[in-house]
Amino acid sequence: LGDRHPSTLGSINNLGGLLHAKGDLDGAEALYREALQAKRETLGDRHPDTLISISNLGRLLKHQGDLDGAEALYREALEGQRETFGDRHPNTLTSIN
Numbered sequence: 829l830g831d832r833h834p835s836t837l838g839s840i841n842n843l844g845g846l847l848h849a850k851g852d853l854d855g856a857e858a859l860y861r862e863a864l865q866a867k868r869e870t871l872g873d874r875h876p877d878t879l880i881s882i883s884n885l886g887r888l889l890k891h892q893g894d895l896d897g898a899e900a901l902y903r904e905a906l907e908g909q910r911e912t913f914g915d916r917h918p919n920t921l922t923s924i925n
Contacts, residue, residue: 832870834877837863841881844888853892860885879908 829836844859864881871878886901 832866834871837866837870838877840866841884845884848884848888848891853888856888857885857892860888874908874912876912879905879912882908 840859841863844856844863847853847859848856860881864878864885867875867878867881882901882905886898886905889895889901890898
């Protein structure tokens, strides 16, 4: 499928999630950042898959104690959800929560 195919990027993100769950935060961060950068370049900043990756990286940074970094990403994800889906969409409401 190729390095930039959405399915490949989803797999990179999923592996990041697994490493996150296992406690390998550095490994997870590298994969989350790789997936996010590629999604921004290929899908755009407001694509739903990109917004998921933004939230995932934010959650990881929160667990690493980088609260300022996490806040910036959470705010970006929320703004993107609002622009993409509107204020009442379940994805937006999940970001608010």
